[in-house]
Amino acid sequence: MKIIRADAMGMCFGVRDALALTEELEAPEGVTIHGELVHNEVVLGRLRERGFRMASEDDRDRLPDSEAVLITAHGISERERARLVEAGKRLVDTTCPLVERVHAAAQGLQDDGFHVIVIGQLGHVEVRGIVEDLESWEVVGGPDDVTPLPYDRLGVICQSTVPESEARVVFAAIERENPTAELRYVDTVCKPTKERQAALESLLPNIDTLVVVGGHNSNNTRKLVRRGTEAGLRTWHVQDAAELEASWFEGSERVGLTAGTSTLQETIDAVDRALRAIAAEKSSAR
Numbered sequence: 001m002k003i004i005r006a007d008a009m010g011m012c013f014g015v016r017d018a019l020a021l022t023e024e025l026e027a028p029e030g031v032t033i034h035g036e037l038v039h040n041e042v043v044l045g046r047l048r049e050r051g052f053r054m055a056s057e058d059d060r061d062r063l064p065d066s067e068a069v070l071i072t073a074h075g076i077s078e079r080e081r082a083r084l085v086e087a088g089k090r091l092v093d094t095t096c097p098l099v100e101r102v103h104a105a106a107q108g109l110q111d112d113g114f115h116v117i118v119i120g121q122l123g124h125v126e127v128r129g130i131v132e133d134l135e136s137w138e139v140v141g142g143p144d145d146v147t148p149l150p151y152d153r154l155g156v157i158c159q160s161t162v163p164e165s166e167a168r169v170v171f172a173a174i175e176r177e178n179p180t181a182e183l184r185y186v187d188t189v190c191k192p193t194k195e196r197q198a199a200l201e202s203l204l205p206n207i208d209t210l211v212v213v214g215g216h217n218s219n220n221t222r223k224l225v226r227r228g229t230e231a232g233l234r235t236w237h238v239q240d241a242a243e244l245e246a247s248w249f250e251g252s253e254r255v256g257l258t259a260g261t262s263t264l265q266e267t268i269d270a271v272d273r274a275l276r277a278i279a280a281e282k283s284s285a286r
């Protein structure tokens with residue numbers, strides 16, 4: 001059994017930089033992380049151990065008790081920012097610059113008179129940050145969500161982690177359902193996401209089994225898993241090496257390895273080592 005790693009995978013610079021900033025913070029017990037900094041239980045556990053307080057993503061309406069509030073890489077709306085500042089909170093901002101680009105694109109479309117359509121997951125923390133500042137908007141998760149809309153100008157953007165192939169299908173559905181509307185598309189899928197998806201696409205024809213490492217609640221990890229399943233591969237989603245089972249790889253010859261953007265390098269390497277151990281065991285049993 002051969003293990004083939006994707007050329008690009010794992011933690012993106014946006015999440016890495018946000019984590020690096022937490023390392024520099026003194027007195028973490030005085031800081032509330034406003035939502036999940038990363039959708040990764042190992043990392044969240046370490047932050048808790050260091051003393052950071054955490055507001056769950058569903059509980060962000062409640063004002064944190066701490067003096068400082070850390071904005072995650074997913075960003076927040078200007079409205080939310082103003083609410084926190086008016087309440088006297090000191091903001092530690094780790095918003096990814098590529099998320100800021102999505103906000104700017106949405107605002108630009110609105111300023112130009114477009115009804116804004118966000119291709120992404122309704123309720124996702126990044127998407128909430130984008131739409132909370134808009135007057136006229138909707139979120140579509142897939143082509144089945146697309147309907148004829150009563151607007152002459154439709155501006156389309158994507159959550160930064162939407163696969164480009166998915167965005168193309170949804171955009172085609174918007175065009176089809178709104179044939180007379182003026183459409184403008186701004187590509188806001190981030191570069192690390194594109195690189196990871198391209199790396200997975202080139203891996204798919206060369207493997208019979210795929211292992212995806214990442215949090216079970218990580219949206220982009222789930223999309224990698226779905227792509228593997230759609231491609232007809234035996235696909236396994238694990239959070240860490242301990243979840244791997246040797247019996248999953250009966251008959252597997254070429255196993256691809258990829259990971260979501262919130263996965264630590266050490267977790268990927270541990271899964272890689274565990275897969276190689278399973279491969280060695282299989283070959284010695286022959």
Ligand code: SF4
Binds near residue numbers: 012
């Ligand atoms: S996935 Fe992209 S947009 Fe999101 S934090 Fe990472 S680099 Fe930034």
